[in-house]
């Protein structure tokens with residue numbers, strides 16, 4: 001039996017992970033705040049799908065989910081819940097920024113820590129963290145907090161992957177780093193994409209295919225992949241100017 005737990009499964013990329021993994025025969029545990037949406041998605045799944053309504057900005061909720069996973073033999077755990085915002089760093093609402101850090105960083109940290117321990121004890125299982133191509137950039141002017149949260153996710157994923165390899169563990173970890181994907185992300189962040197987005201379907205298909213190949217950093221789409229390589233080669237000031245221009249376009253719509 002294959003079992004996957006997906007956070008942020010009520011919409012966008014997480015909902016698509018649920019659909020494709022169910023089609024591949026995975027039983028599912030779906031996590032997000034919107035219980036009704038999760039139940040609708042669970043009904044459409046071909047396999048067994050359980051719903052956990054939880055607010056991952058709360059440490060207690062994250063610890064409780066990790067505790068519940070102890071009884072389950074997870075094949076795959078996907079840390080996917082997350083959101084962004086836009087604006088000058090000091091103009092962004094501080095409480096909203098802190099909530100973003102709670103969901104995009106603290107929840108991912110707690111759940112990765114606890115689920116990894118459980119998987120290592122069985123010497124099997126995979127964790128996939130939905131980061132972003134933002135996490136591969138030197139910084140994100142006008143989306144400073146969001147880019148920083150995703151850089152954190154990329155950084156711990158790379159480090160844990162190296163530790164797992166060194167110890168000869170069969171447990172795996174990877175980070176999904178998409179560019180724009182057509183989901184509710186924009187509405188939540190209050191932005192328009194400056195580049196056309198790929199579909200959640202494409203994004204998830206690539207993620208699952210590359211995960212099977214053992215890729216640690218997964219960047220769907222050729223243009224975005226090329227952009228992530230260029231960003232490492234070009235001078236930082238130039239990359240920042242290009243990113244700033246892109247974010248300004250998002251604000252202007």
Ligand SMILES: NC(=O)c1ccc[n+]([C@@H]2O[C@H](COP(=O)([O-])OP(=O)(O)OC[C@H]3O[C@@H](n4cnc5c(N)ncnc54)[C@H](OP(=O)(O)O)[C@@H]3O)[C@@H](O)[C@H]2O)c1
Pocket residue numbers: 007008009010011012013014031032033034035037054055056057080081082083084103130131132133177178179180181182183184185186188197
């Ligand atoms: N779309 C893009 O262009 C893009 C690009 C790169 C990376 N990403 C990343 O992909 C992931 C999924 O985003 P998406 O594009 O699919 O956006 P989305 O459609 O807005 O989905 C976000 C998901 O996160 C959940 N979530 C948000 N806050 C939560 C909280 N406090 N507790 C529990 N769940 C919470 C939402 O569920 P509830 O509201 O029901 O709680 C929803 O299921 C995010 O980590 C995002 O940063 C997106």
